[in-house]
Structures are given as structure tokens and as C-alpha cells.
Amino acid sequence: MTLAIQLPQTGLRRYGSLLSPMAWGALAVAAAVVLLSLFAPVLAPYDPDYVDLNNVLAGPSGQHLLGTDALGRDLLSRLMHGGRTSLLGPTIVVIGSTVLGLLLGLVAGWSEGWLGKVLGRVFDLLFAFPALLMAMLAIALFGKGLFAPILAMTIAYVPYVARLAQSLVVAERSRPYVQAYRVLGFRTPWVVLGRVLPNLIPTVGAQSTLNFGYVLADLAALSFIGLGVQPPTSDWGAMIEESRGALLGGYILPAFWPALVVVMVVVAVNVIGEELSDRIGGKLS
Amino acid sequence: MSQLLQIENFTLGFPGRPPLLDSVSLQVDDGEAVALVGESGSGKSLTTRAALGLFPGGSEFSGTVSVQGLDTLTAGKQRLMELRRGHASMIFQDPRAGINPVRTVGDFLTETLVRFDGLTRSEATERAVKQLEQVGLRRAKELMDQHPHQLSGGMLQRVMIAAALLNSPDLLLCDEPTTALDVTTQAGIVRLLREEQQSRGMGMLFITHDLNLAASLCERVYVLRRGEVVEHGPTRTVFLTPQQDYTRQLVEATPVIEVGGLGAPVAAGSPLLQVSGLTKTYQLPRGDVITALDDAGFSLPEGGSLGVVGESGSGKSTLARLVVALETATSGELTLRGVPRPHRPLRASERKVLAKEVQIVFQDPYLSLDPRIPVGNAVADVFRLHQKQGRKEAKDSARDLLARVGIGPERFDARPRALSGGQRQRVALAKALAARPRLLVLDEATSALDVSVQAQVLDLVEELRDQFGLTILFVTHDLAVVSRICSELIVMHQGRIVEQGPTARILEDPGDDYTRNLIASRPRPLWDAEPVTA
The missing domain is CATH 3.40.50.300 (P-loop containing nucleotide triphosphate hydrolases)
Structure with missing residues (x-):
């Protein structure tokens, strides 16, 4: 028989040597931002909270590479330190929603009875709530800061992962190799966690990468409207918010830099995520 | 008899890789049914598609492929379209893949007649109904208003044959047209193809992996292996007294x-x-x-x-x-x-x-093994579960069992995708047998x-x-x-x-x-x- 079968590849091997130059560029940008933020205490030229009222709203110079804000604080140092909080939030949300989403998706996809159906409806229900609205609700309950938005965002992003995982599990469950495991007498938890789960990780990983960008932008927006990270902690969204006064006075740079960084990171993460899901999707179809 | 399809020293491949087709020469005359047999990957489909000027993107080719004097390797788009529309038709393996599922059988059959042959809608319908009746479909008028999902695979393949015959082609190319069908359905389709080919005096090139089928339909046969014609001649001579070792193996292996x-x-x-x-x-x-x-x-x-x-x-x-x-x-x-x-x-x-x-071995060797797990570990897992063996002992047992089904120790750490279909099925057997x-x-x-x-x-x-x-x-x-x-x-x-x-x-x-x-x-x-x- 001449059956042309395109083999679906599963497992981490799908990631191997599959990035385009564009994705490599995006990866470089993301890596640079992460490293600069991570080593901010060592690399940053100034204390991010050091106020120098003799030197406010200065343009870029040898002393202050990106200039200073309305309180004379060094913008580069604030950006680098701000990255620590701005990147930490999405990281926790993505890890949390991926783990929770995978587990719920596995359960929903594997159980043929009412449990799967109920979970599916719950995911639908969660989809209906905008993530930002849930975050504001959580802030109203738990107060401002990082904790409430992260908790709310984690829950809001669970259905994106769970829905995907569920559909993958349903497809995987009917495959002969999974049925062979059943006939061979392997226990369901072993098959699901040990054999099926690893085959889902590349596809789910691509989705979670995309989620990272969205969460970053959402959290920055929360900080911008003053509900997220509170001053004086530096945060990209908060930095934009603090610069509103300067912006009205005609000083663009204090708001421009953090906005630029947010856009760069979101775009970079999206490029990487799209690339991964394209490659994996292409190989699956 | 005049030459209808003439392929000479046709070579096709991708740059930097060994050729997929190597100096293939093949000829179909008017009114002749010729079979092209070979196993998967032998280049049967590539050869046939070349006759319609269809080549895989990025491939390089040389030689001549001419249909009624038109060289499809060099012909322009317009000439190729005329060829496909009026002189040569093709029938594929899966009829369902070749028809738009949301349009009716009637739409499908009359579209080209109305658009390119200048027939009115009612003329086209009349001709399509006649053609459907000719390929042995009853209640052809009602069929025209039905959608593909309402038809069985065999009926749909008859519709595809009707579509291929609408323009009275001189050359009919058939790419495994009965492989997806049941034996009893296949018998009807084969009889129909034979009748149409004989009564119209068409030339036919019939691709199949099934030697029995080739023998039941075609006077001449070409045997293709890894892109090369290994043997050709009258079907009876080739199958009853094969000259080449490969043909002999193929004949002997045919159940x-x-x-x-x-x-x-x-x-x-x-x-x-x-x-x-x-x-x-x-x-x-x-x-x-x-x-x-x-x-x-x-x-x-x-x-x-x-x-x-x-x-x-x-x-x-x-x-x-x-x-x-x-x-x-x-x-x-x-x-x-x-x-x-x-x-x-x-x-x-x-x-x-x-x-x-009780254990089971499934049909599809590409789907019945976990793609991520090296085959040795897959078998060893079963030994650990059922024979209560330790990690090391289970691996030794797996190695022994795999050797008994013809999978050498060098393949122990191979993933399923690195194995051929036959090797995978051997692994599937070993996995099943490990449970004793x-x-x-x-x-x-x-x-x-x-x-x-x-x-x-x-x-x-x-x-x-x-x-x-x-x-x-x-x-x-x-x-x-x-x-x-x-x-x-x-x-x-x-x-x-x-x-x-x-x-x-x-x-x-x-x-x-x-x-x-x-x-x-x-x-x-x-x-x-x-x-x-x-």
C-alpha cells in the first residue's frame, strides 16, 4: 500500500534545530532582557531609587545613558531593576497556569464521563471572564501589590492551557499506542503521567510561551492604572504611569523606554511562541 | 498503434540527494492497458504524475515525458491545462480526498463542462447523468443532487471515474484506485475500468502494489524498484517467468x-x-x-x-x-x-x-508504538511489569526477545520513527509477547x-x-x-x-x-x- 503517512513527532525532540533566523533574533532579545534584569544589582550603574533633584528629566548622556526621570532617578537602572518584577510576575503565572492547566486538561481529556464534561464547561466559563477583570476583582479582595494579580492571572490563563491539553489528550487516548498500553495491563496513572503527558509538553509549551507575552502586557497595564506594583518599587508598567506628568510636560523618554521594552519583550516572546507552534503544528498535520 | 505516453530516461530528484527516479523509460500505446507495479517509495506515483506535468516543488528532472507529442517537462501552463482537461485524466486512491464535500456530485461533474466546454447547464447535466449511468450507477439523476458523504467509497470512486471519462480522454492514469476499497467493490471497479478502456480504445496506465490486480487488468507491466525499472514486458511473461531476482521475490511474496x-x-x-x-x-x-x-x-x-x-x-x-x-x-x-x-x-x-x-498487534505500525520511547525500553517496560524483573534484567530480556523477532541490539535505543514499517511491526510483536x-x-x-x-x-x-x-x-x-x-x-x-x-x-x-x-x-x-x- 502506498500510504503516505506524515509521522507526528512527539516529545522534546520536536524542538531540536527548528528555529528560523527571526526566532533566533527574538530569542537573543529575550535572553538579553532577562540577563540584564537578573544581574541588575551588579550591572546597573545607579541605585534605581536614588533621587537626584538637581538632575531631573535629563536627556541621554555619558552619565545617564537613557536619561533620568522627574525625580532624577537613572532610567537605565530603573529599567533593569524593573525587569525583575515585570518578568517575575508573568513567569510565575505561566508556570502556575501551565502546571494547573496540564493536570486539569489531562483529567478532563481522560475521563469519558461527566467529569470531563463538567470541567469543559468550567473552562468555558473561565474563558468568558477577561483576565484583567478577574485581576481587579482579586485586587479588591486581597489588596494591591503583586500577589493578587498573579493569583488572578494564573486562574485566568488556566483554561487556555487546559483546553489545549484536553483536546490533545482526547486525540492521544484513541491512538493505538495508548490502547496497546491498556491491553498490556499498565495502570492508567502510569500511562497518563509517564507516557501521554510528555508527548503533550512541546505543544502546550508553545501555547504557554505565547501566554507569557499576554500576561506581561496585562500586568504592565495593571501597574499602569496603579493597581499592580506600588511605588517606589520599579516596574515597567509603573514607570510609564509615573511618567505621565513628564509626558504632558513634553518629556517623552521616561515613558518611552519602559514602553519600548514591554513591546520588544512581548513581540519577541510571540515570535518564539508562534515559531514553536507552527513547527509543531506543521509536523502534526 | 501510435505512441500515447512516452517516457524516456526520466530522472527526478532533489539537489544533493540520490535520485528518486533514475532513467525511467516507459511507453503506453493507444488502446493498451499497462501496469506499473512496485512497493511503497518505488516512485510509481512520481512517474505517473510527471505525465500530467506535476512535479514536486524544488525537484530537478531530466529526460523526456511526452503525451501525444507534448513534452510535459517543457510545456507551458496553458498547454498543460489543455492536456489535463482534454487528453489525459487521472483517478486517485482516495476518492473522498478529491471531491469538495460541501458541493453536490452534479456540481462537481458539470463545472468544467460549463466553464470550459461552453455547454449550457442542462446540456452538461444531461451528459453527466449519461456518464454516471455508463459507469454503472443507478438512479443517476437523484445522485446528481447528493453530497459526497451520502455515497459509499465504491460509489464515489465510480463518480470519480465518470468525471475522468467525461472529456473522453485518450490516456487514463489510475493511481491505486481500488486500494482503499473492499475486495468485492474492487472487483466491480476493475471490471468497469477494463470495459471502458477496451470499448473506448483508451490507453491506461494503472499503478498498483498488487501484482494480482495488475495481472487481472493489464497486458503489459513495468516493475519499478527504488526509482528504476527492473523488468518489463507482457504481464504473463513477467509474472510467470520473471527474469530478475526482485521480480521473482515480489511474485513469491504475493499472497x-x-x-x-x-x-x-x-x-x-x-x-x-x-x-x-x-x-x-x-x-x-x-x-x-x-x-x-x-x-x-x-x-x-x-x-x-x-x-x-x-x-x-x-x-x-x-x-x-x-x-x-x-x-x-x-x-x-x-x-x-x-x-x-x-x-x-x-x-x-x-x-x-x-x-x-491475551495480547493484540494493531494494523498501523506507525501509530501503535509510542513515538517518544526507544523500542528497547518499550519492550523492557513490559518485562518489568509482568515478569517482575529489575531494570537491568528487563533490558537483557528485551534484548533477547527483540533478537528473536529479528531486531538486532544496535536498534535497541532507536525510536520508532527510525525503523521501517516491518521493523516496527516486529517490535509490536515483541512487546505483545513480552507479557507471555x-x-x-x-x-x-x-x-x-x-x-x-x-x-x-x-x-x-x-x-x-x-x-x-x-x-x-x-x-x-x-x-x-x-x-x-x-x-x-x-x-x-x-x-x-x-x-x-x-x-x-x-x-x-x-x-x-x-x-x-x-x-x-x-x-x-x-x-x-x-x-x-x-
């Missing part, structure tokens, strides 16, 4: 019904598997009930071998899945070594016990393999049966395969067992009309005096 020379011993042990009144129904969402298996009853003695033969939808796979407890019966009894099967999904502990009694079952269910286990590979895997199954003292339940659509492996036979049709008994008796003297039809539908060579009847 034929072997009555009398049955290798399978008739077992008279105590019954291992007993089935009576076994029924499986499915409830559809709209309230309809489908009876997949209806009142099946048989008994399989320890050490015996039972073939279950039927076409798609006959319930044979449902039976296999019930035996290995992947499905739960609606009613009836199934007793394995004296243990009755409950009418509910098995508990984990029950499943583990059952695993040592008494009963082995083979669900079309060799159907997706090339004939030469199929022959090797069948040899292996026979060898393992003797070595492990296995009882075999072989589910297949292929009578020839069971005639070789099984001493007892069950014939199934639309969920029911229509006939059962010793294989030799059923093949020589079938007692049921359907069985007779099934046997008669097997392609017979043109040189056989017996006419094909169905």
Missing part, C-alpha cells in the same frame, strides 16, 4: 490462496476462547442503534489458529477489540480459559491478569505492509507461534493471508458470522453466497480462462 498446503496444524486441545451470543451495539446521539457485532459464537482451542475474514464494517475489528477487552460487550458470553468476561470495563488489577492471557500471552490477536497486522515485508512478518508469526505455543486469532480482509496462517476460518458480513469451519473446506466449497462472492472477487490473471464473476 495466494493456498488450499491444501496449509502449514497450520489443526489443534484439538481444550477450548481457550469460547464465545456465544456475543453482541455489541452502539447508541448514536440521535437515538439510532448500530449493531456492530450480532450474536457471534465460536470456540478456539488451545494452540489453534482462527482467521476472521470480512470487509470494512463487518464487525471483525469489534470482535478483536472485545476479545482484548478494549470494548465491553452489550450481551452474550465470552470466556477465556474458563474465566467469563464481565459486562463492564475491567478494573486495573483484572486488566493486568488478562494481559498475560497464550492468545495473540492480530488485527490486520500485516495489511499496511508491502508484500515482501508482509511475507516476512507472516513467516515470523508462524515461527513465534511454534516457539511460544501461541493460539492465534487473525483478523483480516485478505483471504490469502488467513489461508496461510489459520486452520479454522470465520467469514463475517455486516456484523454477523455467515460461515465458519476449516479453512480448506470453506475455500474449496463455500457454503454461503457472500463467501462465494468474496472468493470470486479476488483478482484473476487475464490469462486464466475463468472469467471474473462477482
Whole structure:
């Protein structure tokens, strides 16, 4: 028989040597931002909270590479330190929603009875709530800061992962190799966690990468409207918010830099995520 | 006779890789039926597509491919389109893939007539209806308003043939047009193609992996292997007195019904598997009930071998899945070594016990192994679970067992995708045998393999049966395969067992009309005096 079968590849091997130059560029940008933020205490030229009222709203110079804000604080140092909080939030949300989403998706996809159906409806229900609205609700309950938005965002992003995982599990469950495991007498938890789960990780990983960008932008927006990270902690969204006064006075740079960084990171993460899901999707179809 | 299709020294490949086709030369004259046979990957489809000017993107080619004097390698788009529209037609393996599912059969057939041949809609419809009647479809007028999903595969393939014949082509290219169909349906399609080809005096190039089919339809044959023509000539000469080793192997590997020379011993042990009144129904969402298996009853003695033969939808796979407890019966009894099967999904502990009694090998070797797990570990896992072996011991056992099924230690750490179809099926066998079952269910286990590979895997199954003292339940659509492996036979049709008994008796003297039809539908060579009847 001449059956042309395109083999679906599963497992981490799908990631191997599959990035385009564009994705490599995006990866470089993301890596640079992460490293600069991570080593901010060592690399940053100034204390991010050091106020120098003799030197406010200065343009870029040898002393202050990106200039200073309305309180004379060094913008580069604030950006680098701000990255620590701005990147930490999405990281926790993505890890949390991926783990929770995978587990719920596995359960929903594997159980043929009412449990799967109920979970599916719950995911639908969660989809209906905008993530930002849930975050504001959580802030109203738990107060401002990082904790409430992260908790709310984690829950809001669970259905994106769970829905995907569920559909993958349903497809995987009917495959002969999974049925062979059943006939061979392997226990369901072993098959699901040990054999099926690893085959889902590349596809789910691509989705979670995309989620990272969205969460970053959402959290920055929360900080911008003053509900997220509170001053004086530096945060990209908060930095934009603090610069509103300067912006009205005609000083663009204090708001421009953090906005630029947010856009760069979101775009970079999206490029990487799209690339991964394209490659994996292409190989699956 | 004039030359219709002339392929000379046609070479095709991708830069930097060995060629896919290497100096292929082939010729089809007016009114001649020519077969192009070969195993998967031999380049049959590439050769045929070249006749229509279809080449894979990025490929490099040389030589000449001319249809009625038009060189398709150099011809412009316009000329190629005229060729495809008026002079050469092609029929593909899967009729469903070639038709828009949301448009009616009538739309599909009349579109080109109206757009390119300047016919009015009613003229086009009239011509299409006539053509549908000619390909043996009844109620052609009603058919015009139906959608593809309302037609069976066989009917749809007739529609595709009608579409291909609408423009009275001089050359008909057929790419495995019956491979996806049941044997009895195939017989009808083959007869139709033969009739049309003869009465219209068309040239036909018929691609197939099935030597029997080629012999039943074509006067001349080309044997293709890895992009090279290894042998060609009159079908009878090539198949009866092959000159090349490869052709000889291919002819020998092609399964034929072997009555009398049955290798399978008739077992008279105590019954291992007993089935009576076994029924499986499915409830559809709209309230309809489908009876997949209806009142099946048989008994399989320890050490015996039972073939279950039927076409798609006959319930044979449902039976296999019930035996290995992947499905739960609606009613009836199934007793394995004296243990009755409950009418509910098995508990984990029950499943583990059952695993040592019965194992299954599935049809598709590409999907039945976990793509991520190295084959050695896959087999070792089973040893650890069932034989309570440690990691190291299990690996040694797996290595031994894999060696016995013909997978060397150098492949121990290979992932399934690095193996060929035949090798994967060997691994699947090893995995099943590692549980040390008494009963082995083979669900079309060799159907997706090339004939030469199929022959090797069948040899292996026979060898393992003797070595492990296995009882075999072989589910297949292929009578020839069971005639070789099984001493007892069950014939199934639309969920029911229509006939059962010793294989030799059923093949020589079938007692049921359907069985007779099934046997008669097997392609017979043109040189056989017996006419094909169905």
C-alpha cells in the first residue's frame, strides 16, 4: 500500500534545530532582557531609587545613558531593576497556569464521563471572564501589590492551557499506542503521567510561551492604572504611569523606554511562541 | 498503434540527494492497458504524475515525458491545462480526498463542462447523468443532487471515474484506485475500468502494489524498484517467468490462496476462547442503534489458529477489540480459559491478569508504538511489569526477545520513527509477547505492509507461534493471508458470522453466497480462462 503517512513527532525532540533566523533574533532579545534584569544589582550603574533633584528629566548622556526621570532617578537602572518584577510576575503565572492547566486538561481529556464534561464547561466559563477583570476583582479582595494579580492571572490563563491539553489528550487516548498500553495491563496513572503527558509538553509549551507575552502586557497595564506594583518599587508598567506628568510636560523618554521594552519583550516572546507552534503544528498535520 | 505516453530516461530528484527516479523509460500505446507495479517509495506515483506535468516543488528532472507529442517537462501552463482537461485524466486512491464535500456530485461533474466546454447547464447535466449511468450507477439523476458523504467509497470512486471519462480522454492514469476499497467493490471497479478502456480504445496506465490486480487488468507491466525499472514486458511473461531476482521475490511474496498446503496444524486441545451470543451495539446521539457485532459464537482451542475474514464494517475489528477487552460487550458470553468476561470495563488489577492471557498487534505500525520511547525500553517496560524483573534484567530480556523477532541490539535505543514499517511491526510483536500471552490477536497486522515485508512478518508469526505455543486469532480482509496462517476460518458480513469451519473446506466449497462472492472477487490473471464473476 502506498500510504503516505506524515509521522507526528512527539516529545522534546520536536524542538531540536527548528528555529528560523527571526526566532533566533527574538530569542537573543529575550535572553538579553532577562540577563540584564537578573544581574541588575551588579550591572546597573545607579541605585534605581536614588533621587537626584538637581538632575531631573535629563536627556541621554555619558552619565545617564537613557536619561533620568522627574525625580532624577537613572532610567537605565530603573529599567533593569524593573525587569525583575515585570518578568517575575508573568513567569510565575505561566508556570502556575501551565502546571494547573496540564493536570486539569489531562483529567478532563481522560475521563469519558461527566467529569470531563463538567470541567469543559468550567473552562468555558473561565474563558468568558477577561483576565484583567478577574485581576481587579482579586485586587479588591486581597489588596494591591503583586500577589493578587498573579493569583488572578494564573486562574485566568488556566483554561487556555487546559483546553489545549484536553483536546490533545482526547486525540492521544484513541491512538493505538495508548490502547496497546491498556491491553498490556499498565495502570492508567502510569500511562497518563509517564507516557501521554510528555508527548503533550512541546505543544502546550508553545501555547504557554505565547501566554507569557499576554500576561506581561496585562500586568504592565495593571501597574499602569496603579493597581499592580506600588511605588517606589520599579516596574515597567509603573514607570510609564509615573511618567505621565513628564509626558504632558513634553518629556517623552521616561515613558518611552519602559514602553519600548514591554513591546520588544512581548513581540519577541510571540515570535518564539508562534515559531514553536507552527513547527509543531506543521509536523502534526 | 501510435505512441500515447512516452517516457524516456526520466530522472527526478532533489539537489544533493540520490535520485528518486533514475532513467525511467516507459511507453503506453493507444488502446493498451499497462501496469506499473512496485512497493511503497518505488516512485510509481512520481512517474505517473510527471505525465500530467506535476512535479514536486524544488525537484530537478531530466529526460523526456511526452503525451501525444507534448513534452510535459517543457510545456507551458496553458498547454498543460489543455492536456489535463482534454487528453489525459487521472483517478486517485482516495476518492473522498478529491471531491469538495460541501458541493453536490452534479456540481462537481458539470463545472468544467460549463466553464470550459461552453455547454449550457442542462446540456452538461444531461451528459453527466449519461456518464454516471455508463459507469454503472443507478438512479443517476437523484445522485446528481447528493453530497459526497451520502455515497459509499465504491460509489464515489465510480463518480470519480465518470468525471475522468467525461472529456473522453485518450490516456487514463489510475493511481491505486481500488486500494482503499473492499475486495468485492474492487472487483466491480476493475471490471468497469477494463470495459471502458477496451470499448473506448483508451490507453491506461494503472499503478498498483498488487501484482494480482495488475495481472487481472493489464497486458503489459513495468516493475519499478527504488526509482528504476527492473523488468518489463507482457504481464504473463513477467509474472510467470520473471527474469530478475526482485521480480521473482515480489511474485513469491504475493499472497495466494493456498488450499491444501496449509502449514497450520489443526489443534484439538481444550477450548481457550469460547464465545456465544456475543453482541455489541452502539447508541448514536440521535437515538439510532448500530449493531456492530450480532450474536457471534465460536470456540478456539488451545494452540489453534482462527482467521476472521470480512470487509470494512463487518464487525471483525469489534470482535478483536472485545476479545482484548478494549470494548465491553452489550450481551452474550465470552470466556477465556474458563474465566467469563464481565459486562463492564475491567478494573486495573483484572486488566493486568488478562494481559498475560491475551495480547493484540494493531494494523498501523506507525501509530501503535509510542513515538517518544526507544523500542528497547518499550519492550523492557513490559518485562518489568509482568515478569517482575529489575531494570537491568528487563533490558537483557528485551534484548533477547527483540533478537528473536529479528531486531538486532544496535536498534535497541532507536525510536520508532527510525525503523521501517516491518521493523516496527516486529517490535509490536515483541512487546505483545513480552507479557507471555497464550492468545495473540492480530488485527490486520500485516495489511499496511508491502508484500515482501508482509511475507516476512507472516513467516515470523508462524515461527513465534511454534516457539511460544501461541493460539492465534487473525483478523483480516485478505483471504490469502488467513489461508496461510489459520486452520479454522470465520467469514463475517455486516456484523454477523455467515460461515465458519476449516479453512480448506470453506475455500474449496463455500457454503454461503457472500463467501462465494468474496472468493470470486479476488483478482484473476487475464490469462486464466475463468472469467471474473462477482
